[in-house]
Amino acid sequence: xxxxxxxxxxxxxxxxxxxxxxxxxxxxxxxxxxxxxxxxxxxxxxxxxxxxxxxxxxxxxxxxxxxxxxxxxxxxxxxxxx
Amino acid sequence: xxxxxxxxxxxxxxxxxxxxxxxxxxxxxxxxxxxxxxxxxxxxxxxxxxxxxxxxxxxxxxxxxxxxxxxxxxxxxxxxxxxxxxxxxxxxxxxxxxxxxxxxxxxxxxxxxxxxxxxxxxxxxxxxxxxxxxxxxxxxxxxxxxxxxxxxxxxxxxxxxxxxxxxxxxxxxxxxxxxxxxxxxxxxxxxxxxxxxxxxxxxxxxxxxxxxxxxxxxxxxxxxxxxxxxxxxxxxxxxxxxxxxxxxxxxxxxxxxxxxxxxxxxxxxxxxxxxxxxxxxxxxxxxxxxxxxxxxxxxxxxxxxxxxxxxxxxxxxxxxxxxxxxxxxxxxxxxxxxxxxxxxxxxxxxxxxxxxxxxxxxxxxxxxxxxxxxxxxxxxxxxxxxxxxxxxxxxxxxxxxxxxxxxxxxxxxxxxxxxxxxxxxxxxxxxxxxxxxxxxxxxxxxxxxxxxxxxxxxxxxxxxxxxxxxxxxxxxxxxxxxxxxxxxxxx
Numbered sequence: 001x002x003x004x005x006x007x008x009x010x011x012x013x014x015x016x017x018x019x020x021x022x023x024x025x026x027x028x029x030x031x032x033x034x035x036x037x038x039x040x041x042x043x044x045x046x047x048x049x050x051x052x053x054x055x056x057x058x059x060x061x062x063x064x065x066x067x068x069x070x071x072x073x074x075x076x077x078x079x080x081x082x
Numbered sequence: 083x084x085x086x087x088x089x090x091x092x093x094x095x096x097x098x099x100x101x102x103x104x105x106x107x108x109x110x111x112x113x114x115x116x117x118x119x120x121x122x123x124x125x126x127x128x129x130x131x132x133x134x135x136x137x138x139x140x141x142x143x144x145x146x147x148x149x150x151x152x153x154x155x156x157x158x159x160x161x162x163x164x165x166x167x168x169x170x171x172x173x174x175x176x177x178x179x180x181x182x183x184x185x186x187x188x189x190x191x192x193x194x195x196x197x198x199x200x201x202x203x204x205x206x207x208x209x210x211x212x213x214x215x216x217x218x219x220x221x222x223x224x225x226x227x228x229x230x231x232x233x234x235x236x237x238x239x240x241x242x243x244x245x246x247x248x249x250x251x252x253x254x255x256x257x258x259x260x261x262x263x264x265x266x267x268x269x270x271x272x273x274x275x276x277x278x279x280x281x282x283x284x285x286x287x288x289x290x291x292x293x294x295x296x297x298x299x300x301x302x303x304x305x306x307x308x309x310x311x312x313x314x315x316x317x318x319x320x321x322x323x324x325x326x327x328x329x330x331x332x333x334x335x336x337x338x339x340x341x342x343x344x345x346x347x348x349x350x351x352x353x354x355x356x357x358x359x360x361x362x363x364x365x366x367x368x369x370x371x372x373x374x375x376x377x378x379x380x381x382x383x384x385x386x387x388x389x390x391x392x393x394x395x396x397x398x399x400x401x402x403x404x405x406x407x408x409x410x411x412x413x414x415x416x417x418x419x420x421x422x423x424x425x426x427x428x429x430x431x432x433x434x435x436x437x438x439x440x441x442x443x444x445x446x447x448x449x450x451x452x453x454x455x456x457x458x459x460x461x462x463x464x465x466x467x468x469x470x471x472x473x474x475x476x477x478x479x480x481x482x483x484x485x486x487x488x489x490x491x492x493x494x495x496x497x498x499x500x501x502x503x504x505x506x507x508x509x510x511x512x513x514x515x516x517x518x519x520x521x522x523x524x525x526x527x528x529x530x531x532x533x534x535x536x537x538x539x540x541x542x543x544x545x546x547x548x549x550x551x552x553x554x555x556x557x558x559x560x561x562x563x564x565x566x567x568x569x570x571x572x573x
Contacts, residue, residue: 040455043451
């Protein structure tokens with residue numbers, strides 16, 4: 001089952017819809033969102049990408065979306081580490 | 083000897099009945115008249131400050147109509163695309179589509195008050211208000227019709243409200259909450275006190291001044307003419323709110339104020355904020371959107387709240403903070419998703435950027451850098467490089483894109499309700515939802531509809547579903563004079 005998630009890239013001005021499978025790794029969310037945003041609306045700093053849930057907790061990117069606690073309609077943040 | 087105006091007006095405008103074979107509650111059911119339900123005894127002192135007879139109303143409207151028609155006859159035949167700034171023409175399309183049939187919907191709200199308002203004077207005033215709203219529909223429709231021969235997208239003056247275009251879904255959601263699906267008491271406070279007294283001064287008076295500066299005197303006359311009606315029928319809100327508060331309804335009055343302040347702010351920053359600071363030619367900008375908001379709404383409307391002993395809305399600090407950035411973020415969203423609009427969007431020129439930095443210190447660092455990247459994409463990859471690859475997330479309350487972050491801050495949040503996760507652009511939108519989840523939970527955003535299969539997923543099929551046949555585009559078709567000049571210099 002595919003689920004919608006709402007991604008917010010730090011420094012961007014709006015959230016974007018991502019369609020994901022619950023068993024895909026969290027790292028794919030960072031890759032997809034950064035591919036849409038970096039260089040177009042946010043400058044690339046070269047820092048590693050971090051994925052955070054709505055509460056601000058950094059997620060383990062090797063885990064699946066479901067294992068990381070993200071489900072239908074959740075929001076998440078991606079940022080470039082300092 | 084004929085009666086003088088003042089001899090009969092109070093009797094005529096205050097006509098009421100004592101019911102003999104039906105209960106007052108049956109004539110004015112609480113569900114349509116409003117809560118708390120009060121007997122007419124509580125409403126009998128309902129008074130408006132400026133009184134009108136029907137004869138005066140008709141005479142005044144005739145003079146105002148003649149004034150609009152005279153300007154239209156003198157200037158309406160001139161080709162709009164030749165006499166006006168091209169960005170301003172987009173503003174006219176945006177405004178006409180967003181406003182014209184919303185006014186017609188407001189007629190329903192006025193008529194509900196004309197039937198279920200609790201005092202004769204209130205109902206008399208609302209009757210005139212309903213006539214006003216029909217006029218506010220007919221004038222933009224007439225002017226939009228005149229402009230069709232120059233630009234066929236002026237058909238959105240009539241069409242917009244009937245489409246699934248995302249901004250119009252947001253407008254309908256707001257207006258349903260404000261008046262088409264509200265009882266008479268709520269309508270009086272939400273529509274006439276908060277929206278019309280608080281916000282539409284900005285839309286009609288300030289925009290009329292800018293239209294004058296932009297040499298669009300037909301638009302100027304239309305807005306100014308509408309505003310004089312708004313000022314009169316907006317009077318309904320004050321005596322309704324006063325009666326509510328005098329009868330123990332202060333807390334409810336505060337709730338309606340807070341709710342509709344935030345919702346009005348959302349629609350105003352999207353329409354008026356972006357129009358004033360991005361679609362109006364720099365020479366015609368009398369003040370920035372923020373300056374107008376501070377003068378017209380923050381200062382003047384707050385005096386109204388003091389009069390009733392009401393507090394500033396609880397989210398006031400966030401509202402004030404958003405004055406510096408929300409409509410700038412929204413403008414970037416409009417430009418990025420311009421294909422979903424019925425008008426074109428500009429990239430701000432160097433002159434406009436300088437003006438924005440002067441009015442909003444720090445704009446260059448926060449927003450100018452994003453516009454730099456958009457220009458860079460035009461240089462390197464052409465239009466495709468500037469278009470989005472994904473849909474924006476939409477707020478489940480205001481239905482607008484979640485695009486209101488301040489520098490380094492994202493205000494979006496979620497809520498779980500009845501096993502479903504809802505997304506909101508901000509805490510106030512979530513709070514409004516939480517107050518009446520049964521009212522809002524079943525409304526499907528465009529994103530919800532896509533996931534339910536009610537709306538196609540392919541971008542061009544989505545545009546067809548929205549009714550957008552001629553897609554909005556970059557106002558200069560990517561040939562920005564300042565970029566071409568830069569390229570020539572570097573070559």
